[in-house]
Amino acid sequence: MEVAKRKPNWSEIELFALFVTVNANINEIRGHFGPSLTSHDKTRIWPQVAESVNAVNASSVIRSVADCQKKWQDVKSVTKVLESLTRTQVEGIQG
Template identity: 40%
Template sequence: MSRKRNPNFSEMELQILLDNVEKNKDIIFSKHSNVVTNISKKRVWEGICEKVNAVSSGHTRTVDELRKKWSTYASDTKNRISSNRKESVKTGGGMAPPELTPLQDKIVGIMGPTAIEGISGGLDTCGEFEDACSSLSSASTISLQDKPSTSGNNEMDPPKKVSSRKRHIQDEDNQSSQRLVAIEEESSCREGETFY
């Protein structure tokens, strides 16, 4: 036996949902997750549920349904904005992407520009970091043939394998040492000393 499908949200139900989410967004989207905050979030959602059910046409909505509707509607709005942005930078003619509905505009106002567009002036370094990490892991070891023996024997020790991460750190240490020497040279020249 198949489950009966819930009716679509009416325009009025959506309007009530968005109005109340906007009024209570500080509580609903609070980053705190302690017991007191979670209880207040639950109470706010229950209050929104009562208001939506007051205008509902026969079907009683649950808090989970409202949360799911908010989540999917906000996600759909973000996807539409992203799609519109992609369409606006394409070359060529064609029809302009459809404008946002007033309810979608309201969602944009509730979420704010950072949730939609990201941090302005921010750099996405995740891709660069992943590239650097993959190049470090692909060159997993480096053989140091020219290192003098530390065992006290007159013979050369067998080549040691050093991980590329350690080698990267050693290179950074060498660069720091070279910068320190350059700074010392510069300061001694200012004092009138000759640095050889």
């Protein structure tokens, strides 16, 4: 039985490409559905994000759309936790 190898960690340049591309399209990614923003509009952004990440990737690892979406979700979660900790510490000092 062949064991699946895990992909290597994201490099700094891959993360930077992810951040830049997502931030350039943040209104479409986080926007509310409506006549001017459909589900199709939101899903067509992610292949562009994956393409930009893979364009700067020096290794032979190809990041899929699912990989990029998962990484973005993980980064958002960690950021929220760190912001919450910072806010708690500041309130503790001021309180």
